[in-house]
Amino acid sequence: MNNLRILLVDDEPDVLDFLSFNLQKEGYEVYTASEGREAVQMAKKVSPNLILLDVMMPEMDGIEACKEIRTLPECKDTLIVFLTARTEDYSQIAGLDAGADDYISKPIKPRVLVSRIKALLRRRFQSETDTSIFDVGGGIKINKENYSVKVDNKEISLPKKEFELLYLLASKPGKVFTREDILHKIWGEDVVVGDRTIDVHIRKLRQKLGDEVIKTLKGIGYKFEF
Amino acid sequence: MNNLRILLVDDEPDVLDFLSFNLQKEGYEVYTASEGREAVQMAKKVSPNLILLDVMMPEMDGIEACKEIRTLPECKDTLIVFLTARTEDYSQIAGLDAGADDYISKPIKPRVLVSRIKALLRRRFQSETDTSIFDVGGGIKINKENYSVKVDNKEISLPKKEFELLYLLASKPGKVFTREDILHKIWGEDVVVGDRTIDVHIRKLRQKLGDEVIKTLKGIGYKFEF
DNA sequence: CTTTGACTTAACAATTAATTAACAACTTAA
DNA sequence: TTAAGTTGTTAATTAATTGTTAAGTCAAAG
Incomplete structure (x- = not known):
């Protein structure tokens, strides 16, 4: 209900499952998409609080998707985080340029992933992630x-x-x-x-x-x- | 009452319907006209906050209409945006010269259109499209x-x-x-x-x-x- | 294997709180 | 000054909660 919504975008179903499981366990509402175009549609529909976006994907890549998502009025407060293989360091620059708020290198331990996501969401949506x-x-x-x-x-x-x-x-x-x-x-x-x-x-x-x-x-x- | 008013001008009824639908959905008050002369009259009557003006039209074309509208005291704060086919690049120059504030190339996705329009209106009519x-x-x-x-x-x-x-x-x-x-x-x-x-x-x-x-x-x- | 004391449970009664409609007292604008 | 709209009150109704009773379990002690 008042849960924070996360959209996962990755073309590998295994990665999707893995992240999905770990984030749901934390109480987030998790949505998934397996490629850019689908991601944009999902983003429009569910207006997620955070999007975890794989950079390398077939069809429409993460950077393109990010740019499109940034134009959606539904997503003006959405945090966008790139998932990159450790080697693709160019993505840091290109990604942040396309309107991403952060990037995370794969592989990453679930605990670390979750805690970084929590921190980002807390910073942006403090009021919802409350003290009491x-x-x-x-x-x-x-x-x-x-x-x-x-x-x-x-x-x-x-x-x-x-x-x-x-x-x-x-x-x-x-x-x-x-x-x-x-x-x-x-x-x-x-x-x-x-x-x-x-x-x-x-x-x-x-x-x-x-x-x-x-x-x-x-x-x-x-x-x-x- | 305090809605922003948009005047759409295009000779193709389909385009008019399409844009009209998408803009109304965003809460704008939408008026339409199908050619230049009608556009000028409408502009005078409703004093819209923004006019989306097709360049290519029979009778009086967009550029002419734009020039006329710019002389109307009712429209001194009105934003005028040209709609151009992607190829008609001369319109950029001629249009902006005639007093347009921006131009948008067709075809354009509704989301993109809406977000550009929003951005323009926000810049000009901040007070109305406000933080609060x-x-x-x-x-x-x-x-x-x-x-x-x-x-x-x-x-x-x-x-x-x-x-x-x-x-x-x-x-x-x-x-x-x-x-x-x-x-x-x-x-x-x-x-x-x-x-x-x-x-x-x-x-x-x-x-x-x-x-x-x-x-x-x-x-x-x-x-x-x- | 019964008794006993302590808790559980379901059904229900009593109590308290909120909803609603109707209306009265005020304010403002015409 | 009227008319319209806003704000606050009351009282009847409805709903949810809190509390009681009494029968039922269960375990330990006699």
């Missing part, structure tokens, strides 16, 4: 700012109490919260809700997050752990 | 400068409060604004309006923008998302 998001592990990310939770990169929305409960537990993974702790922190000092109320909220969270992340300690309380 | 317009997604564009909003390129006008509310929410898509946030930011620190007031304004916005873009988070607040 934190990854609590177990595939769960909590964003305090917009009261939203991502589970395996799928956004789910929680009602207030459930969110607060999750937030409390997840903010100190591993720590055990007694029922009393939880009542005081979430319902306040002078509440009169029954004990079962907590259980029920825990259950609702488990329904949404999966049964593993919140653990019960009989007679003691609950903890978040992954 | 931003496309917040979901087919909604907000122009802070003249308090106007476009939904799917249809301009709708919002009363002040509604505009401010939309602007606040849309300026940080995804972020949740609590009722308190909203009250403070829009009504000021020492407000005395009831809570339901916000709801009512939200409802009015939803009536105008569609129900999807503003989301409710019960017990928390509202957020803009597309």
